[in-house]
Amino acid sequence: MSLTEHPHPASCPVSRSGFSRRSFLTRLGLVSATAAVGMTAACSDTGSGDTAGDATGDAADPVVAFDGVHQAGIETPVQANNSTVAFTLRDGVDATGIQRLLRIWTGDARRLCAGETALADLEPELSADPARLTITCGFGRGLFRAAGIDDRAPDWLEPLPAFTGDQLDARWGDRDLVLQICGDDRTTVSHALRVLVRGGADYARPSWTQEGFLDVPVGEDGTPGTSRNLFGFKDGTVNPRTDAEFAEQVWIGTEATDPAHVDGTCLIIRRVAFDMPLWEAADRPTREVAMGRTIVEGAPLTGTEEFDEPDLDAIGADGLPVIDQHSHIALATVHDGDERQRMLRRGYNYDLPVSASSADGLVDADLIALSDTGLIFTCFQPDPRNAFIPVQRRLSEGDRLNEWITHTGSAVFFVPPGTADGEYWGQALFA
Amino acid sequence: MSLTEHPHPASCPVSRSGFSRRSFLTRLGLVSATAAVGMTAACSDTGSGDTAGDATGDAADPVVAFDGVHQAGIETPVQANNSTVAFTLRDGVDATGIQRLLRIWTGDARRLCAGETALADLEPELSADPARLTITCGFGRGLFRAAGIDDRAPDWLEPLPAFTGDQLDARWGDRDLVLQICGDDRTTVSHALRVLVRGGADYARPSWTQEGFLDVPVGEDGTPGTSRNLFGFKDGTVNPRTDAEFAEQVWIGTEATDPAHVDGTCLIIRRVAFDMPLWEAADRPTREVAMGRTIVEGAPLTGTEEFDEPDLDAIGADGLPVIDQHSHIALATVHDGDERQRMLRRGYNYDLPVSASSADGLVDADLIALSDTGLIFTCFQPDPRNAFIPVQRRLSEGDRLNEWITHTGSAVFFVPPGTADGEYWGQALFA
Numbered sequence A, B: 001m002s003l004t005e006h007p008h009p010a011s012c013p014v015s016r017s018g019f020s021r022r023s024f025l026t027r028l029g030l031v032s033a034t035a036a037v038g039m040t041a042a043c044s045d046t047g048s049g050d051t052a053g054d055a056t057g058d059a060a061d062p063v064v065a066f067d068g069v070h071q072a073g074i075e076t077p078v079q080a081n082n083s084t085v086a087f088t089l090r091d092g093v094d095a096t097g098i099q100r101l102l103r104i105w106t107g108d109a110r111r112l113c114a115g116e117t118a119l120a121d122l123e124p125e126l127s128a129d130p131a132r133l134t135i136t137c138g139f140g141r142g143l144f145r146a147a148g149i150d151d152r153a154p155d156w157l158e159p160l161p162a163f164t165g166d167q168l169d170a171r172w173g174d175r176d177l178v179l180q181i182c183g184d185d186r187t188t189v190s191h192a193l194r195v196l197v198r199g200g201a202d203y204a205r206p207s208w209t210q211e212g213f214l215d216v217p218v219g220e221d222g223t224p225g226t227s228r229n230l231f232g233f234k235d236g237t238v239n240p241r242t243d244a245e246f247a248e249q250v251w252i253g254t255e256a257t258d259p260a261h262v263d264g265t266c267l268i269i270r271r272v273a274f275d276m277p278l279w280e281a282a283d284r285p286t287r288e289v290a291m292g293r294t295i296v297e298g299a300p301l302t303g304t305e306e307f308d309e310p311d312l313d314a315i316g317a318d319g320l321p322v323i324d325q326h327s328h329i330a331l332a333t334v335h336d337g338d339e340r341q342r343m344l345r346r347g348y349n350y351d352l353p354v355s356a357s358s359a360d361g362l363v364d365a366d367l368i369a370l371s372d373t374g375l376i377f378t379c380f381q382p383d384p385r386n387a388f389i390p391v392q393r394r395l396s397e398g399d400r401l402n403e404w405i406t407h408t409g410s411a412v413f414f415v416p417p418g419t420a421d422g423e424y425w426g427q428a429l430f431a
């Protein structure tokens, strides 16, 4: 099913009963794949049911297909929770060890996402409800090196260049492997994370975890709406939606230097801290000018609806551009007609309880100043040299948002293509 | 509507269509109170609709009534997320300041829970969907003192006595005030927390935040099921459910020494750390013996169904008690026929990303050993001297679970009764 089709056509009795605004379509979870007699089943006569091998998933189905041409968790409409863990390979783990690790992980991830029991899982009850669980695996340069196949790594797989204003902490930096675990049920996500950490413990140790959340709105017609970041803006409006857009903006195509890269993608995770007290001191017009969009609708300042095309050349009565040239969207959008600058953004909000991470001296400190809030900016593209890097160069130099944000983490991964049943992640790279 | 009634009787077309297992009933959220045309409306001919003033709430309604005889967030079926923040009054804040603070907070909380805009809220879009938001306020002894009404504090409002094995950190200790913010949407919860922190900033500063989550299962018949803690057990089986049980086990009755305490309650928050690696080394029979219940069903070891009555006197073929006398339930249950030992437990799981709180030296440390996982054990009762204290004394000395758990935080609060429209929390105490 493509993202642009309605998961629940008007002929489905459920979508007519009026309770459309949000949550139930996307958060509807049943106890297991075999119990998936929910919305999909109720509406299966409409032809909207998704089938195994369709990684996009149906927002009403608690099981997102694990196997497919592409890994799940990318095209999948955003889930409410995301725990992303980066790993460091243990000393001496070589190609054989890495293949073992990937075989264990892929098998366990496949089972967990289907609502089945992972091997050696003593608490299967904690993930009995997959609630749209997806587990997406990425490789850092270090994995290719340790496996002795550095020549098979994509050229672009290296630390991103420095950008103006970066205040990067190695704590959120590049690592050998990453697992992005998303789902609508935090217990399931938390348990899946733990099962995979334990299952891979002989080969890799977790090095950082980034934990985020999103609201998951559902539009009047049952299609997914746009979630908001903690600045209050709809985030994800301009994003690929059709298969053709994904083919251009996300998946590595057949022109890849290595055939094992085809249908993979590049995952970038930037941790971006928000200065909330300063943001809250700005009034709404200031915020809207900085973004180039309205807060309520998410419309460009030259339009009224979220999906109106921004007119970057429009001049207001005061003789100035209606959309400021240093607004976030004016700088983030395609420049010089280079369509390769497009990407899929799939970030998550974070908001950590500060006291939990405080030293004793911070007891009773003023959390207003200390809020640990921001965005785990996550994007996918075929090659960052054509997308993230030129766009972030422009943003880092001129974006009005920079007054309130600081990039504190940066990591890049190659996401291998999807799997067939029984295959493991990246298997073709070891052939 | 009482908790024992089915929110969705069989005559509701939605409950017949098969997608009953979980989430959509409890997580169904609509954009605002006025847009509440959801499940409740669809099924309103069944007579199950809840009405303003009913703090229990209907699991299908995104708005839990704020005003009522008792505060919301106690009888309310558990929501998916909980951020609980404890505050310290700023130096010099007296009865007048405290009343101002409570007036601001109660007004903002009332608006937020209805999906309306709090005063001076610049991002109302972030909480437009209340998603069963509840905000519950509690007072520590320090508030009574600062207000010069120490004689009106309940006698029991003081730090809990020390228990065997406690390893308490003042970081999670007693404070002047607390706000328990629960809801099915983390963005809404996160934003509500921030609005209240900012709104009260002149009077009180946040001192700790405890952030937790639960799965929110819905039984086949539409009634709420029992969530699981991160040990994998159903947690909340033996709990008050009827109004009569709440009157006995939760609400302060008319025998209270101060009439302003009536319909209030005592809230205890214990932070309990789980040793996950050690737990994972225990097999399932060991776990079940330690708890006295089965993992899958949550049945007592003398029964087969979750709600079977445990038989603590039953002797097995081996001549030993079937439910070990040092199991958690054998020690936690009523002893000596003293029914006052019952309480409402409404705890939340926590599982924090360790790296986020790590010092630089911990980069790449082994998170398996470092997992920051546990239970924000939360209970309500009329008087802790009759309930939590005797029960925890038994548990701290003999509970088999102690091998895997450590109490690291302890706080006690008086929760004033619910409000009428326009009233503020605890208003009668200042009369």
Ligand code: HEM
Pocket (backbone or CB within 6 Å): A229, A231, A233, A234, A235, A236, A237, A238, A239, A270, A272, A291, A293, A298, A328, A329, A332, A333, A334, A342, A343, A345, A375, A377, A388, A391, A392, A395, A401, A405
């Ligand atoms: C913390 C920082 C950021 C925030 C709060 C933010 C937020 C937003 C928002 C609200 C929009 C407009 C709505 C939409 O199309 O989704 C947007 C658009 C966009 N952002 Fe960001 N963003 C951030 C960082 C970045 C970064 C680091 C990049 C990439 C380098 C980026 C790339 C884009 C792109 C490509 C668009 C679409 C532009 C267009 O064609 O209209 N953003 N962002």
Ligand code: HEM
Pocket (backbone or CB within 6 Å): B229, B231, B233, B234, B235, B236, B237, B238, B239, B270, B272, B291, B293, B298, B328, B329, B332, B333, B334, B342, B343, B345, B375, B377, B388, B391, B392, B395, B401, B405
């Ligand atoms: C971290 C520690 C704890 C865990 C993992 C835990 C878990 C459980 C579980 C799984 C049950 C059985 C199912 C149920 O009735 O909900 C239970 C029952 C109970 N627990 Fe705990 N609990 C913990 C701490 C406490 C504490 C600190 C208290 C109070 C001092 C307490 C009081 C109770 C009570 C009163 C029952 C019901 C006993 C009965 O009448 O059957 N628990 N707990």
